[in-house]
Amino acid sequence: MKALYLFKRDLRWEDNRALAYASQRHKEILPLFIFDKEIIEDLQVDEKRVSYLIRALEELSKKIDLYCLYDTTEKALRRVFEVYKPSHLYTTKSYSWKGRKRNEIIKSLCKEYGVEYVEIFENFLAHPEEIPTRKVYTPFYKEWIKRLDLESFKLHDFSIPKLNLPKLDDIRKHIKAISFPYFDPKDCKERLKNFNFENYENTRNYPYMDGSSKLSPCIRFGILSLREIYKKVEGRSEQFIKELGWREFWYHIAINFPEAKELEFQEKRRGIIWENKGEYIRAFEEGTTGYPIIDAGIRQLREEKWLHNRMRMILASFLAKVLLVDWRIGEDFFKKHLLDYDEVVNVGNWQWSASVGADPKPFRLFNPILQAQRYDPECQYIRKYLPELSKLPCHMLLDPLNNKLPYHKPVVNYYERISLAKKLYGLHSHE
Ligand SMILES: Cc1cc2nc3c(=O)[nH]c(=O)nc-3n(C[C@H](O)[C@H](O)[C@H](O)COP(=O)(O)OP(=O)(O)OC[C@H]3O[C@@H](n4cnc5c(N)ncnc54)[C@H](O)[C@@H]3O)c2cc1C
Structure with a gap:
């Protein structure tokens, strides 16, 4: 009995339950990764992000003789099924919106080819479906922490067939990778x-x-x-x-609550009419808002493809509640840039930051001036990412509304915009 193992978001050899489970049942396994053309195009994956993935596959290939195909999942699997004729296909269970759809495609192809489809729980600490439904984080956490599944499975030896199918080196002609100094999977x-x-x-x-x-x-x-x-x-x-x-x-x-992929989790926040002004969206995405803490964050995101959580919250709140831009536009912007982009987590956090999501609190405000004073009091972060302003005194960088900086004029006045935002959200000014 020959098995196919399809790697997805589990690019490791050690402590991989799904791979270990397959190895306990099969002496021969074909390990496969598919660069799904459609996923890569949808994510608009840029060179830095794809380079990280390629590096991850290089590291994995040192441990296991990995086959790699660049195609749609369907076409790639048909090719492998025809060449290899496996009896089983093993892969991890998916809980993301896109991952679940993809697994459905894989499952129905398996059915067509008479291949047994096996999904294994992995990449989470607790089985999401076992937790009673909660809309707020703390009650969820109390249930989640009681149900952690920490069991590891032992990996058994298996052989890998030699077949005329592509490997990582063959993929490089389709995908350009560059060296990326900030993150490397081997670290x-x-x-x-x-x-x-x-x-x-x-x-x-x-x-x-x-x-x-x-x-x-x-x-x-x-x-x-x-x-x-x-x-x-x-x-x-x-x-x-x-x-x-x-x-x-x-x-x-x-x-x-699958509808929360597209719609605001909070029903009462579904009718907001966002301003979506092109000029503001451009200033945000280009890091020219005139608020040094915001612009420094955008520079870090564009250059390093990663951002500190505090900065993600400050930026998201600024876009939605100060620039009055639909959180979906921000979600899409992060999607283009984040190395750790995870649609479910990004959508959840964007909605949370825009005060339209789960775990509701009274209208949360992240005043960029107070946030900068509190979390970057000596302007180390701002100066690192905006070196052109590094010679200015810190108190000026922290408060661009009361200090004229030799740089972009603040695109809006935070305080004026917040009262507008409250109206837009249907709140009274004291809320
Ligand atoms: C608007 C916005 C968008 C975000 N988009 C993403 C995203 O696409 N992908 C992503 O992985 N995280 C996202 N986050 C969550 C969080 O900002 C990052 O996980 C964190 O900054 C990653 O840095 P770290 O590994 O040093 O985090 P640490 O502080 O070291 O936390 C450890 C781990 O916990 C998890 N984690 C931490 N904070 C959160 C959170 N708020 N929500 C969910 N998981 C969390 C992450 O897996 C993280 O690696 C987003 C947050 C915001 C406010």
Whole structure:
């Protein structure tokens, strides 16, 4: 009995439950990754982001003789089924909107070719469907933490067939990769080993510090197993475990309220008429809003393809509540740039930041002036990403409304816009 193993968001050899499960049942396995043309085109994956994926596959190929096809999932699988004729196909269970659709395609192809389709739970700490439905994070967390599934499966030896199918080297002619200095999958293990989790709670909020784990790309592509991360963090940082819980909370919402992919989770916020002014959208996306903390964030995102959580919240809140731009436009902008882009998590967080999503609180405000004063009080972050302003005194950089900077004029006045936003959201001015 020959098995096909389809890697997706689990690009690792160690502690991969789905691969281990297949290895316990088959002596021969064909390991496969499909660069799905449609996914790559939809994500508008740029060279930096695709380079990270290629590097992840290079690392995986050092451990396992991986086959790689560049095509639609359907065409690639038909080709492999015809050449290899497997009895089984193993892959991880998907909970994302697109992943579930893709698994349905795979499943029906398996049926057509008489291949047994096996999905294994992986890439989450708890089975999302086992958690009673909750709309707010803290009650969700209380249920989630009781149901963690931390069991690892042992990987058995298996052989890999030699076939006339493409490998990673053959794919490179379709996909251009470049060297990308900020993130490399081979650093995930070291980062996990060396990051100071004990101090995470004190450092995690400050974008100028190296104070958050930066493990999000490692998690997004499954380069590390969540069990491995959890075991490393357990007893060291409850706050960090809560952050892992947030990731699964957004999946919980996506599964139980699938309409929240397109629509605001909060029904009362579905009719907002966004201004969507082209000039404001451009200023935001180009980092020329005249608010140094905002523009520094956009520069980091465009250059490094990653952004600190505090900066993501400040930017998202600014776009929706100050520029009065539909959160979907921001979601799409992050989609184009984030290395760790995860549609379910991004949509959830954008809705949360725009105060239209799950886990509602009274209208949250992220005043960019107060946020900068609090989280970048010495302007280290602003100066790093806006070196052209680095000689100016910090108090000027923190408050562009009361100081004329030799740089873009503030695109709007925060305080004026916030009262407009409250009207748009149907709130009274004291709320
Ligand atoms: C508007 C907005 C969009 C976002 N889009 C994404 C996205 O597309 N992909 C993504 O992985 N994260 C997203 N996040 C969540 C969060 O900002 C990142 O996970 C985090 O900044 C990654 O850095 P880190 O690994 O150093 O995080 P750490 O602070 O070290 O946290 C550890 C891990 O916990 C998870 N996590 C932390 N915060 C959140 C959160 N708010 N929601 C869900 N998971 C969380 C991540 O897996 C993260 O790697 C978004 C947040 C906002 C406000």
